[in-house]
Amino acid sequence: MWRTDLRGARVxxxxxxxxxxxxxxxxxxxxxxxxxxLLMFGVFFxxxxxxxxxxxxxxxxxxxxxxxxxxxxxxxxxxAGLYLGGASAINQNRIGDIGALVRTSAPPRAVxxxxxxxxxxxxxxxxxxxxxxxxxxxxxxxxxxxxxLLLGVALGAMGLAATFAGRAGGATLRYVGVLSxxxxxxxxxxxxxxxxxxxxxxxVLIQSVLPDDAAFLGGLGxxxxxxxxxxxxxxxxxxxxVGTPFRPLGAVxxxxxxxxxxxxxxxTTRVETAQLLRDDDVDSNESATRAVPKPLARWRAGRLGxxxxxxTVRDPKTLAHVFxxxxxxxxxxxxxxxxxxxxxxxxxxxxxxxxxxxxxxTYCLNPLGDDRDQLPLVLTSVESTASLLRGRVVAGxxxxxxxxxxxxxxxxxxxxxxxxxxxxxxxxxxxxxxxGTALGIGAFSPQFERxxxxxxxxxxPSQLVLMGFLFGGxxxxxxxxxxxxxxxxxxxxxxxxxxxxxxxxLVGLTIYALAGLLGYGYAVSRFDSMTLDGV
Amino acid sequence: xxxxxxxxxxxxxxxYGSTLAVDSLSLSIDRSTVFGFLGPNGAGKTTTMRMLxxxxxxxxxxxxxxxxxxxxxxxxxxxxxxxxxxxxxYTELTGREQLRxxxxxxxxxxxxxxxxxxxxxxxxxxxxxxxxxxxxYSKGMRQKxxxxxxxxxxxxxxxxxxxxxxxxxxxxxxxRELIVDTADGATVFLSTHILPVVEEIxxxxxxxxxGELVATGTPATLVDxxxxxxxxxxxEDAFLELTSREAAWD
Numbered sequence: 104m105w106r107t108d109l110r111g112a113r114v115x116x117x118x119x120x121x122x123x124x125x126x127x128x129x130x131x132x133x134x135x136x137x138x139x140x141l142l143m144f145g146v147f148f149x150x151x152x153x154x155x156x157x158x159x160x161x162x163x164x165x166x167x168x169x170x171x172x173x174x175x176x177x178x179x180x181x182x183a184g185l186y187l188g189g190a191s192a193i194n195q196n197r198i199g200d201i202g203a204l205v206r207t208s209a210p211p212r213a214v215x216x217x218x219x220x221x222x223x224x225x226x227x228x229x230x231x232x233x234x235x236x237x238x239x240x241x242x243x244x245x246x247x248x249x250x251x252l253l254l255g256v257a258l259g260a261m262g263l264a265a266t267f268a269g270r271a272g273g274a275t276l277r278y279v280g281v282l283s284x285x286x287x288x289x290x291x292x293x294x295x296x297x298x299x300x301x302x303x304x305x306x307v308l309i310q311s312v313l314p315d316d317a318a319f320l321g322g323l324g325x326x327x328x329x330x331x332x333x334x335x336x337x338x339x340x341x342x343x344x345v346g347t348p349f350r351p352l353g354a355v356x357x358x359x360x361x362x363x364x365x366x367x368x369x370x371t372t373r374v375e376t377a378q379l380l381r382d383d384d385v386d387s388n389e390s391a392t393r394a395v396p397k398p399l400a401r402w403r404a405g406r407l408g409x410x411x412x413x414x415t416v417r418d419p420k421t422l423a424h425v426f427x428x429x430x431x432x433x434x435x436x437x438x439x440x441x442x443x444x445x446x447x448x449x450x451x452x453x454x455x456x457x458x459x460x461x462x463x464x465t466y467c468l469n470p471l472g473d474d475r476d477q478l479p480l481v482l483t484s485v486e487s488t489a490s491l492l493r494g495r496v497v498a499g500x501x502x503x504x505x506x507x508x509x510x511x512x513x514x515x516x517x518x519x520x521x522x523x524x525x526x527x528x529x530x531x532x533x534x535x536x537x538x539g540t541a542l543g544i545g546a547f548s549p550q551f552e553r554x555x556x557x558x559x560x561x562x563x564p565s566q567l568v569l570m571g572f573l574f575g576g577x578x579x580x581x582x583x584x585x586x587x588x589x590x591x592x593x594x595x596x597x598x599x600x601x602x603x604x605x606x607x608x609l610v611g612l613t614i615y616a617l618a619g620l621l622g623y624g625y626a627v628s629r630f631d632s633m634t635l636d637g638v
Numbered sequence: 639x640x641x642x643x644x645x646x647x648x649x650x651x652x653x654y655g656s657t658l659a660v661d662s663l664s665l666s667i668d669r670s671t672v673f674g675f676l677g678p679n680g681a682g683k684t685t686t687m688r689m690l691x692x693x694x695x696x697x698x699x700x701x702x703x704x705x706x707x708x709x710x711x712x713x714x715x716x717x718x719x720x721x722x723x724x725x726x727x728y729t730e731l732t733g734r735e736q737l738r739x740x741x742x743x744x745x746x747x748x749x750x751x752x753x754x755x756x757x758x759x760x761x762x763x764x765x766x767x768x769x770x771x772x773x774x775y776s777k778g779m780r781q782k783x784x785x786x787x788x789x790x791x792x793x794x795x796x797x798x799x800x801x802x803x804x805x806x807x808x809x810x811x812x813x814r815e816l817i818v819d820t821a822d823g824a825t826v827f828l829s830t831h832i833l834p835v836v837e838e839i840x841x842x843x844x845x846x847x848x849g850e851l852v853a854t855g856t857p858a859t860l861v862d863x864x865x866x867x868x869x870x871x872x873x874e875d876a877f878l879e880l881t882s883r884e885a886a887w888d
Contacts, residue, residue, distance in 0.1 A: 418730055
């Protein structure tokens, strides 16, 4: 039976890898992206790490290992492995592009193993090259090939173990979600509470362990809390042949790492195979028709925008791509638990900035791209895509203004209520402006192809656009809004003349409005001339 | 001055890379007719419909629909309704919300189209399911909903790509009746592989083969032309003869 399963797994993995390779090299843009990544790893990585890596090599060769740094390095690999493994389990497309055929042609365990193998190879390809380059530099510094070899074994084994452990954990979490039969919103709520508690707990733990004046990661010395003694001991145990002091804790950690691979593999195979044979939970499709709410029903963009909001209410997965924003919000909310004074002071401007980012990120970063299947209807029904795009601005702004409402509610409790209320009022400009800006950025590179992200298969915005807007837009709108608030606060405290604050506000809001209008205008011109030829 | 033809195409071509999907298609379709558009898989039917509805740009040639150039999408949308092969529905909406949304897209009030839309739903046995979400619909129900949204605004020309696909025999019959009714005021451009349907309801037929329009005429004319050896033939025989590579029509 195992022989049949392994044969099926090999065939499935090979087909999946071939398909992935063709997808990767299927368009010039992707090839360019691949080239840029390789260039970054090939040039940026060695250059930026040359000094520390050769230093590490020299120290190891001299029998003077910086255990703190080694522990941090191993810890980084472990965290990366855990994250990648967990994310790949949660993000998995059930069997990739060959789903239905494979599911009806190969034993379930073969499908699971094939998919695992294919994903492992893809992950390895991604990380092996920087690891080899990094170890090469360490070897250059050490002047002894044994040093990079042992370090490679230590990091590789830890990466593999952490990946399998993460994968098993992610698969279990996913399966528990399926078994729970909870609706998408309930799962989201549970997740938010758990993440918030983890965040708050970590904050409390760190504050209780670290003295107030402790340097968090004090240089290259051994930090007091992170990365943890077991990781240091593990790395020291593997590097014992080059003179690193051996401790019994290291042997225990090494055995645990070695065991994690087969145990993780077995657990993953078992859980994912069980899940493969079980249908995902399906939300009830019974649902009453909802009329467009009156405030939105008055104009066309509102009526068209309502569809997006309704879609999100019925299926929050449509917002999977803004997961990082929600994570930030969850952590920010729980910040209230540990630092209420700070929250009440900077919370309102940050919430307004987050509202602007949310308004842009939700429905405007892939305008019309996520309407791919409906384009024949849309393009033969609207005289201009402007109304559709305005609908997206309206829908995004409704969500963004929700956060602004929270800021307004919090404002009277803080030390600067006038400044906080004023900055909330500025959202009338900044929130729709952010949505308009996002439209322009999204129109630059619309994505019509469906892909899996956060376990949701749809036409998500491109990663470049998404990350660009979350970081750039976050800085522009979040930072800018905080700047407006600061200018007003300083003026209210008599720090500078009120007229100066007024000028700052005028210039700031004008820049926002211009950015929004430019983005919106570009998107309209781009999509008004679009045909299915470009899809 | 008489109304322009419902569809008027002159030397319409579409090229994808080295593939000529549609080759110099010239065609004129009168108003208030059902035009059956036939052709084997890959003949270029969908590409032709996409060009005529402004969804893709012709590589060369010109075409008008109800007198409006197909490149002028701003005006074209007032004249056309489209049911593509894959029903373009938002699955998170209910059927009623979808139909309202389709009206909103055209900036038409629901009240102005509701009577017609609901009557069509009634005839298609869709009324009871209108308040269910589309993701719970069967393929046939999606097809019916997409048909209603394609015609509820009373367009001049309705383009239907395999409209009876996925429908049970009763629903397919109702839809055929609705198509005939629709042609009372509008023109129906009907692309299908189901030849008896075309034979039954089409006023005119065009046959596309390898991107070229190889024959036009009434179904009876095409059958007669294929009936040159005295054997009894039907539209299927005519179609097979017209689309066989060896066929040499004069």
